[in-house]
Structures are given as C-alpha cells and as structure tokens.
Amino acid sequence: MRRGEKRESGVGGLVRGIAAVVAACCFGFAWAAEEPPKAQPVGDPAIEARALKLGHELRCLVCQNQSIAESNAELAHDLMNQVREQLAAGKSEEEVRAYLVARYGDFVLYQPPLKASTVALWAGPFVLALAGVLALWRVLRRRSREEMPALSAEEAAHAQALLRGEGKEERS
Amino acid sequence: MKLKYLIPFLIFVALVALFAYAFRLDPREVPSPLVGKPAPAFALPRVDAPGTLAGPADLRGQPWLLNVWATWCVACREEHAMLVRLAREEGVPIVGLNYKEIRGDAELDASRLSPQEEREAALLRARTWLAQHGDPYRFSVLDLDGRVAIDYGVYGVPETFLIDAEGVIRYKHVGPIDEQAWREVLQPKWAALAGAKR
C-alpha cells in the first residue's frame, strides 16, 4: 500500500507538471473511523504481479489465441500455477520460460525468440522502413536535381511550375 | 526498370500461394519439442496397485506407448477399443497416464474433496471404467494434478507417445488413434523400433 500511495501522488505530480488543469488528481488519505476487516490478497502480490506479466506473454495451447493469464481453460490455469510456483521458488522469468519451451516448444512464447528462422520476422519491418526512406530520399534528390536547374534558369519555367502547383490539373 | 511496378503483384502472388498451402496445415497441432529427448521420469501410483509407484524406467529395453487418458474424455472412449486390440493382438506394450481424473472433469467440483478422497474417487472411476471397457494397459498410473502431463507437454487428451527401448520419445500422436492413424503413421514407426530391437 505504501507503494500505491507514493505512485498515486506521483501521478498527481506528473500531471501538475504537464498542465495545472489536472489538479483534481492529487489526493490525500483519510479513512472512515471504523475499519472493516482486511481481505487476503491472492498469493504474494509481488509474485502475483510477476506471474501475471509473464503469463500475458505465454500462449495458451488449447485456446484460440489467448495468453495463459487471460484464458479460463483448465490447462491455462495449471500452467499459470506452475508459473506462480516456480517464481515463488525463486526461479527467474527466463528459467520459467525455458521450462515451458522445453515441454511445449517455441509455440508458447508470444515473443518469438531470435533465431535463424525468425531473423526475417524481427528485421523485416526495420529493413522495410529503412529501404523505403532511402529509396524515397534518392528519388526526391534525383528529381530535384534533374528539374531544379531548368527551373531556376528560366523564369518562365518557374512560373509554369507555380501554376501547375496550384493545380489546374492537366497532366495525365 | 518498369519491373518495379510488378513487385506488389509478385508479393501478393507469394501471399496467395502461402494461404492456399495453409489450408493443408493444422494451426492447432503443435509439434512436441520432446521428440528425440529422453521421456521425462515419473513415479506415480498404479491404478491397480496404488501402493506401488511406477514410471518409464519399468519399460526399459522395449519400445512402448504412453497413452494419456481419462474416463471423462470422450475421444478416449473412441480410441479405447483400438488400444485394447493393439495390446491383445499386436502385443504392443501400452502404459496409461490417467490425466486429472477428478479435477479435469468439468462436471465435478474437485475443490470440495480432500486429497485422500480425490485419490479414492479417481481409483474407483478408473478401475470401473477399465473393467467395463477392457484394460489395454501394462499398467496405468494416476496423474491427479496433471503435473506429469505438463512435463510431457500434454495439451489435450488423448495423446500418445511412442517411446523406444532406450527410453527416448520418438513420436507424439495428438488425438485418438484410429485404424488409419495406426496403420499409416504409428504402426510403421512401431515396427521399425520393434524390428531394431529384435
């Protein structure tokens, strides 16, 4: 709860930093006099938070397309419990992942590992973007080099280009 | 130079080819990473003699099948007669891994049972069922919480593992074994292993 308090006023601070409008977000703490009995958290909240985070990255095998943290399937519950137990026993996230991959294969990982077979998956988007920007740059450079001199040499050409830019659309 | 305008078309053709091929693939069948690896060890109580713990080590020296089953599993019922035939007529050693007999049954609320009660109930149900439908198993063991099944990467019942004389998993079959699956897929692999043994 301490953490929670700190974070809460933290949100307030952050928001004040951005815009004063959001002052409503800052809180103090004052409870009603009589305290109802406290409910028990499910497991150790720290472990639970880690288990949930990891569980969201692991695929339920019997579901359509859901993580074991989301799914209500039996097996998903069993696997979530495995994750909890192993984290509680002091294993790292990496070890738990390895445990599941050894049994169910890479299929359980929503984040596919970087391997020879997944290089194209991981590099593809960036190669695509870089190649696209480079190609665009080259085309624009070439076009402006080809046509700019004529433009600046002849004032008439310049005027024509301006006209065209405003668009009476007769090019096709 | 004009070739570059064909690129989108070519990419699209490749995609369509991929999709057309994808109809032959089953998105739900996940290959087991355990194939080629030693079968995970376990020591679980036998259904016929719960005082005795049994495991893969008991089958060393011969190829065998590990069949994951439960009485609540409808597809297991479908394949059961086939298993009985394999055990009786072809002499295939089959070990049963009874999977979450009580907890796995959606119609039961296992949370009300004590561990002892759960075990008793599971034994009763499994024995009754085997008595009724025939017992194809050399022995069958109780995996009440499904923990061993997780070690085997089981994600549904029935599943069947083909394990060789050295205790290495050679193949995993997902779903019920029918006549065709046995004849076309499992039997050749089985024969190869059994032949190598002899």
Added chain:
Amino acid sequence: MIPEMGQFALALAWALALVQAVLGLAGAARGSVGAMAAARRAALAQCAALVLAYACLTAAFLRIDFSVLLVAANSSTRTPWFYRLTGVWGNHEGSMLLWALSLSLWQAAVAGFSRSLTAAFRARVLGVLGTVSVGFLAFLILTSNPFERLVPMPGEGRDLNPLLQDPGMIIHPPLLYMGYVGMAVAFAFAIAALLSGRMDAAWARWSRPWTLTAWVFLTLGILVGSAWAYYELGWGGWWFWDPVENASLMPWLVGTALLHSLIVTEKRGAFRSWTVLLAIGAFSLSLLGTFLVRSGVITSVHAFATDPTRGVFILGLLALTVGVSLLLFAWRAPRLSGGGVFAPVSREGSLLVNNVLMAAAAGAVLLGTVYPLILDALQGAKISVGPPYFETVFVPLMAPAVVLMALAPFLRWKRDALARVLRRVGPELVGALLLAALGVWAAGHATPGAYLGLALTAWVALASLRLLVERLRQGAAPGLAARLRGIPGSWWGMWLSHLGVGVFILGVTLVGALEQRLDVKMMPGQAAELAGYRFVLRGVSEVPGPNYTAQRGEVEVWREGQMRTVLVPEKRAYFRSAMPMTESAIDWGVFRDVYVSLGDPTGDGGWVVLLFYKPFISWIWFGAILIALGGVAAALDRRYRRLARRRDSVPVPEVLPEPVAEAAR
C-alpha cells in the same frame, strides 16, 4: 415467406450488381451516356434490394423464426430483442450480408452524391464497385446463405454467443464494416484512374472526402472494438494484437498513409503511382483480413466457425480482385510518373516519409500476422507472434512518425531547410524533452518507454499549440472569432487528428506505466485497498437475467472516507454455454478508471475479486475520438463542397474531357 423474399432480394441484388458492373465499365469505355446512367440506377436498385434482404433477415430474427437456421443458431426465445437485432450479424452469414449491405450503401452514395465527377469517371467507379459486389454476393449466395431453412423447426434456439451480447457490439460491427468497405470506394477510384489513365489533382480532390469518410468509420469502429474488449474481457486490456484486430489496423494504417499521400498528389501531381498503390492496398488488406478471419488458416479469439469451402472461395475472390488490380497497376502505373518537383526537406517530403513509416508499420503487422504460417509452411515449425513482438517493432517505427507528424506542418511546401525549422520549433522540442523528464521523475517511474511516451505527447501538444497560435496570428481578418472561422476544415482536421494522436499516446503511456492490479480473496464485509481506494465487498447474490443467471457482487468504492459508488461486477452463466462470462464493473473517470471484476468463488463463501486502477485509460478513447473528429472536419472542408457546387453549375465537360481513345486501347 419473408426469408424467401430475402433470398430473392439477394439474388436480385447480385443480378443488379452484374448489370451495374458491365454497363458501368463498358459504358465508360464506349462513352455511352445511356449505359452509364443505367449503371447508376442499377447501383441504387442494388442498394434497395440489399436493404430489403437485410430487413427480411432482421424480421426473421425479431419474429423469432426458428425455421431459419441462422435464427435458430444465433438467438433464443429468451434473447432480448436488441440482441436479436444484433444477432443478425453475430455470425458468419449475417455479418457477410452486413458487409454486402455496407458496400451497396457506399455504391448508392457514390451514385447519389458525386455530381462533381464526370459521368464517365463515375460510371467506372460504379463499375469497379459493382464487380466487387458481384463477387461478394456470389460468395454469400453460394457458400453462406443466411436464409437457409431448418427442418424440422426446433422449439428453442441456441442463443447468441454471450460475448456478443453487449451494447458495444451493437455499434461496433456496422461502424467497422462501413470503414472496411468504404476503402472499396478509394480502391474503385484508383482502379478507375488506372483504367482511364487519368489521374490528376482533381482525382485526388474527388477521392479524398470519400477516403476520409471511410477512414473515420474505420477509426470509430476500431475504437469501439477496443473499448468493448476493455470492459468485456474482464482484465482491462484494450488491445491484444489478435489477427482480427490486426486485420482492422492494417487498412487503417494504409488508409492513413493514403490520406496523406493524396495531399501530395493533389498539390503536386506527384507520387501518383504510390497513391494508387496505397488505395489498392487499403482495400486489399481489408479483404485479406476478411479472408484470414473467415478461412480458419489462422486462429483468432474472434473467428466465427470456419469452413474450408468458404476459405477457398474467399481466397479465390481475393486473388482475383487484388491480383487483377495489381496487374493493372503494373501495366498502367508507369505512365503516372512525373509531377511537380520538391526537395527532400519540404512539407511534401515529410508527408512521404511518414507514408513510408506507416506503410512499414502496416507491413510489420502483416508480417507478424502471417509469419507463423510462413514458418509452418516452410519448416513445419510452430511459433506464436503476439503482443510483445508487435510492441517491440511498432514503437520504433511509430515514434519517428509522430515526431515528424508534429514537425511537418511547420515545414514549407516545396523546399525548406531543416535548420530553419528546428530553430523555429526549438523551444517546443526542448520544452517537450524537459517536461517529459519532469513527468517521469514526478511519477517515480523512470523507464525509457514512459519517457518516450511523455516526450512524444508533450512535443505533439506544444507543437500543436504553437501551430494554432501562428495560424491565428497570420490571418488577415480582424478579430479572433473571424480568424478562427477563416481557418479551413482541412486545417482543423489535421490539427485535431494530430492532437488526438498526442492524447492517445498519453493514455497508452500512463496506463501502461502506472496501472495497478490486486487480486484478493474477499469474504462479504471485507475490504481491500488499492491506489488510495478502498473496496468493500457487500456480498454476492444470485440474480436472474433474461437468458442467463448471474452471480452479482456489490463492491463499495471508498475514497477519503467517502463512499464514491457501488460497483456491481457479475459472473454470468448463459443458458447457451457452459463457459462463464465476466461482466466487469467500471467507475469511469477522466483521469482514472476503477475497474472491478469477479474471479472464482473460493468455496468458503468468499470470492476472488480483481481490482484495477487504470489511470488515464479514457484518454486512449478521447484521442481516438479526436482523430476521428479531425477526419470529419477535413471531410467537411468547404473546398470539396465548393467543388461540387461548381461542377453543378457548370456543364460537366468543363476541364475534363475523358480520354476515351486511351481507355479503349
């Protein structure tokens, strides 16, 4: 009788679509005024026939006519009437009928509201749309007949999938489909341009309001879908990167790129082939999404029951539509080169760089969605590509796009110097970096992701403010109000949408960084605390619903010693299925949501209760609404209406004699 009437209307619509396609394309090629006018009337008639077909199916649902297979499978006597209404599209057949209806509405709109177009161009557009309609109606009639009878008639139906029995699902599919299918209009404009070989600034001006309208629908459709997932799935996620979601995101990204490249095409007549490719791409990706979801080649939470025959049919349709279009593109696009010149550093240049980034992001989503298939086909290996992957590749692609988005409006058209612009917006850039640092420090959450998100938000906000101030200063009219009025709709559209992106990023960043969750076992009367809120479980009681029984929890939410509200999360058991449904309860707020859902009973009278504190999550939806509003503002720009009026008053051939000879070639 009503279902047979619907069936007949469907067949009639198919025939009318065929007439429209043939007369539209042939009429435009031969310059036959009569044929072109007939194509237009066929489009209107096709729409009327589909409205009738849809009304017939709706009537069958409302009258609970279980002799229709679809009604029996997707409703029951106990289903409330509004979910019987939505049950019409809560299944494969009905949703395809809605798809076809949306397409015909767009066609009728083109037929009715496009007087600015030349007759030949409009006929071509209608011809192309008619062709798409022919294919989809054939698919509907041959493989997915929504009016199929069921003999003998059952006494009770199977009810609608409980997941779809939700108010969000009432508006989500119609919005989304209008968006998907609206991309068909941009597509048809592009194909018509390729066919006629005519593609100029006027073409871009015609195309833009249609594309904008479709894009607004798509934006809102995605927004509602996301909000639905947020409160319906019970743990407060709002985007899952499921193939179905990706199927809507890809056309949105490409559609966004298209809107921007249309500006360049309109202004400079440049990059026309690229613009055409984007127009083809946006609709192709809508079709591809339909294929992926309906064929069963990819598993998705949202997939309807799949059927390989349908998959093959849709794949054929996809291959034909997109394949022919792309071949046409390869053949005709080389003629679309040229156009005005501009330097790499210029407004046009920045729009195109953003285009590349949007296209690459769409490519990334496509790659991630189909990569498991590729690997399975090539190596037989199964992998999963999920949220962690998409987030990892999406953010680095989108972050520079957002930086550029806010910078671009400060760049001059044609040619600019980067140094000049950076000097101009230097204070905003530095201010954003400092504000973000302050923000993460104040939040006590100094992660690179949070810093990046806040910096982007601050940059977009400050740059937008600066842009507005500069715009108001430069107006000639006296008085602020007059100057505000003087700003054209398209400028407001740009400004609102860009600001919306900033708001959206703020929501995503803050909820990601600061959300809190607590799972507790609660006995009635017990309390739990999270993020300064106290939750007290009053109790859980059984409550009957029309077609379900609910366990309804009552949870008091307290803050600072005062009770704010009582939330009533439910766990529903629908009669139809064994799977329990979680109905979360949310105390919505501008700055935070408090979100409660019921887990499982603990067996001793207690319940597991899931408590969430979600700061700024609403800003995700606010941002999306701003983005959509921007689209509306831009679509309403006076420029387009003026254009329409001008074309009305002046006889059509004014500027645009259709190059018939070329088209006939």
